Amino acid sequence: MTDTFVHPYIPNTGPAARQAMLDAIGVGSAEELYDAIPASLRLNRPLNLPEPILSERDLKRHVAGLLAQNTPVTGALSFLGGGCWQHDIPAVCDEINGRAEFLTAYGGDTYADMGKYQAMFEFQSMIGELVGMEMVSAPVYDWSAALTSALMMASRITGRKRTLVTGSLSNEKWSHLNNTGGPWLDPERLAVNPQTGLIDLDDLRARISSDVSAVYVEVPSYFGVVEHRMAEIGRIAHDAGALLVVGVDAISLGVLAAPADYGADIVVGEAQALGVHMLYSGGLCGFIASRDEAKFVAEYPYLMVSIAPGRTEGEWGFGWAAMERTSYDLREAAPDYTGTTQWLWGITAAVYLSLLGPQGLREVGEGILQRSHYAMQQLDALPGVKAPVYDAPHFKEFIVNFDGTGSTVAAINKRLLDKGIFGGHDLSAEFPDLGQSALYCVTEVHTQSDIDRLVAAIAEVTA
């Protein structure tokens, strides 16, 4: 390293401090500190990387210039969902997750990071209130990972491998489940009624048996459908000794029932909708919840924050509970793994739920119901367009079919894009049986004029 290279991010590149440190260690140069690496393994040339941009102004101009080639959903009109959603984000959420203390903390314990733990305990507690459960994990990577881990937990709890999952599962989740769960589970997809999009209960009854570990249903489903026979599905599962595992979009739980109330044994879900930016999918944040029973807790692979009484009267603190069940302690004996997940978004979700409270969460849910149903009504009135495809209750998302227009979703979306509209996600490859169909997402960010603009644009491009 040259003596003159002083980097603004790196103290001790200044020559005075550097020399004093080398003297204290007793070496002549930093190069001597690499004597443990055999010469044959050393890279004897500089890395071939772009010239550094040392000025912050120049760096910002370069990177922001690249980002300017992107069009964010806030610079267009988007109806994309499918597991990552555009919602309104209160300023306080961004303020808190931008706080340097939360942003740059990591593995310290309650004595150093008391506030981080309390915020996380509050996240777990509020998710517990939403789903009706006492046991909630710290954030999981995303809903896919939560689902896979929960079904692996169910398999270990019941000692069974066959797993029945809803046929409306997204390919994203199905792929994750089969890769990670591959050696441990035999997942099967349940038939979905082609008229209603609901679970085919006859198919469920035909498949359920004493070798099934769990039945997994999403409320709402990937198609936005609200399965309303959950109590019956739970009874069918429980009669066979299987667990009922339910997947939820957390923002629906101001208007939808708590899964514990209809018999869920394990609840998984996604918290991104709770005040977290989509970040090209970087905003996802999963969770797992259950009853507080030792046989369930023992199978959680993820970190969990527990409250603990203080030794001083009136105090309490926190810690990572029962670490001996995690891959950190178990190494090769671990049945599943964990690591650094999505805590900053868990803290953000806690802020969001604290701001909204019970009333706000209900109002958001109702507003989403009204807007999405209005969009369905308006789209369904267009010639050749059917919305929703399924005759069932829906929340936030719904499938629009364009077979009657003679156009493909790809062609329609291309022309919508020309008008600054991101049309719904094309399902024609993922679910070919649905023909030319797209998954539309309508949330509280959409106004009547937004929806009317979409409807007029589709009318125009399909005319």
Add this chain to the structure above:
Amino acid sequence: MTRLRNFHAARWDEPLILDKGTPGERGYIPPAVDAGIAAAVPNPGSLIPEEMRRSEPPRLPELAQPQVLRHFLRLSQMTLGCHVTPDASLGTCTMKYSPQVNEHLTRMPEMSDLHPLQDDATTQGMLKIIYDFERMLCEISGMDAFTFQPAGGSTAIFINACIIRAYHRDRGELEQRNEIISTAFSHPIDCAAPSVAGFRVITLMPGPNGYPDLDALKAVVSERTAGLMMTNPEDTGIFNPYVKEFTRIVHEAGGLCAYDQANANGILGMTRARDTGFDLCQFNLHKTFSVPHGSTGGSCGAGGCTAELAKYLPSPMVVFDGERYSWDYDRPDSVGKSRSFHGNLQAVLRSYAWVMAHGAEGLRAVAETAVLNNNYLKSMLEEIPGIDILYDSPGHRLQEVRYSWQPLLDETGVNTEDVRRRITDFGLQGYFTSHHPVIVPEPMTLEPSESWSKSDLEEYGAALTQIDQEARTDPEFVKSSPHASSVHRIHEEAIDSPDQWAMTWRGWKRKYGEERVHSA
């Protein structure tokens, strides 16, 4: 003489937010439903069948906005992020400066408000950043391709295990090759991940130099060997100089080699995974590449491999046809998803900007300074009588050292957990002890990254020197610490007891009673 600061952490005695507020208050009003929509869909409750309607509202806090903001600001003040304290404490975690300008860039709507399924034509800038950063990591590692989909180092290592599985399956040898070899001082995930992927795991124990010798490896390599998954330098900061022999032996037996490069901060630009014989590797962008740890994520495990194995990487990958960038979903040999959509690409954006701010010379300065800092701190800690440094390895330690407080325990009864609590009284982060298995007794693993100044390190060394002296004059004072933290000592044992742990407020109320909740 280094001055020790007279520190006291913020102690707000802040109640749980679930226990605050007044019925009917609120901190946010959702966007109003337009009149035309309300007229067309007048009764939203009726859209949900009765049996699926929420019967009782969730018991969330009811507070106005200033009270919510204040609550979480107070909690943030009771958190020692590494922007607040020079965190040399969390060894193996590479706590370093995350440039503020990168935070500003990440929060631009052109990053934060992108949807993963929007048309590639509308994300060309971000796709170029991903593509170019992939090329940079290829140069830094010698690999040919990288995925950024794994949302953490563990997931990237798990995907590497899945790729080893797919490779042997495609060659019809998976049934025979069911063993992965790792080392005791590699991160536990190097054993857990292959196990979850279905392999049997063999762990090599360290020899007198701190790393396993070649004979130990030769004794376990066989026709059953599927691969080697290890880190280097290991958790001790010791570089195994025989690593190329390790990869050669495993290759000759028909296995693949995956390099856990979570500990790469000291070797950037100095030695490369591919040149050492590895077929796969991963970098934790939240460690070496400056992404803030976010109180435990979101992060990114960037998984790299050779051209031969690239077909197995998770789908989709960014490709470039000379004119435009796009996501390629047509990857029939891919092992499958490691996470939904694309992963934590905000980490990639930050890392790209960080590498662009350094260049080759800057990355070398990062590595050299990290190693310099580590050896400088080590030279101070060698003078502390209660500290021992195990393993007589030739050459210097690289970016970290796992120290032992066993002498202090023997001489005073004060153990490493006591010291770890006490150090927070000096405004320093409680340090990382050790991964499992705990081989170094009474461990303390310190990693003073390139971001901490000479005087930061001297303050750190002075605090540990002071604690060593306190243990000799007043051991109870150390054992009853912390004294200047946001909280005093808790009943740590409660968090491991099914009768006493509580992961939620409702669980806490059931186990401890309403009264305890309110007095707390």
